[in-house]
Amino acid sequence: MPNNLVICSDKFLRTKAPWKIDDSLMGQLKHDHMVVTFDSSLYDGNYDQLRKDIAKPIKKLISKYEFQYIVFIGIGEDCQLAYSLYVDSDIDLDTVFLVNNPFDTNLYNSIFNHCAIYNLYTKPELSNRYFEGAEANQYIKTRIPAHMSNRVALEISGLLMYDRYCVDYFTPVESQLVTL
Numbered sequence: 001m002p003n004n005l006v007i008c009s010d011k012f013l014r015t016k017a018p019w020k021i022d023d024s025l026m027g028q029l030k031h032d033h034m035v036v037t038f039d040s041s042l043y044d045g046n047y048d049q050l051r052k053d054i055a056k057p058i059k060k061l062i063s064k065y066e067f068q069y070i071v072f073i074g075i076g077e078d079c080q081l082a083y084s085l086y087v088d089s090d091i092d093l094d095t096v097f098l099v100n101n102p103f104d105t106n107l108y109n110s111i112f113n114h115c116a117i118y119n120l121y122t123k124p125e126l127s128n129r130y131f132e133g134a135e136a137n138q139y140i141k142t143r144i145p146a147h148m149s150n151r152v153a154l155e156i157s158g159l160l161m162y163d164r165y166c167v168d169y170f171t172p173v174e175s176q177l178v179t180l
Contacts, residue, residue: 023150028157031170055089
């Protein structure tokens with residue numbers, strides 16, 4: 001059974017180039033993770049309803065299995081779910097990755113003391129979204145969108161593995177993919 005639960009925006013796991021699957025985020029998380037995905041495009045911006053729909057199955061997984069880490073990875077507008085899952089649904093996140101977060105950093109003040117936040121951005125205009133106290137505030141230069149970038153995927157998996165989990169490799173337990 002995988003040791004870690006990753007709640008991830010579906011955008012990150014789609015790849016247009018199957019020959020690059022090992023360098024994509026799904027390829028990087030293929031060991032030692034239960035990956036739960038959500039598709040925010042089905043909700044037309046109604047993030048409160050999305051949170052309600054995904055919180056119950058996530059809580060069921062957390063109560064059924066014992067995870068060492070619960071990680072949230074969001075991109076763009078999906079980043080707001082980290083806050084609402086933690087505050088409104090009482091899901092204890094250990095680690096939050098915000099990629100191209102468009103929201104004011106004050107939104108996340110209530111979760112700063114309880115989890116590690118990694119702020120990654122691929123658009124230079126988002127450099128003003130600096131998080132005081134974040135584990136990383138990092139600009140990743142890429143020509144393609146962040147959700148398709150292998151650089152972003154490799155950076156996320158590297159930060160997870162070396163900085164957050166403090167391991168040199170993921171345990172070779174096959175990951176499970178759960179689509180909500």
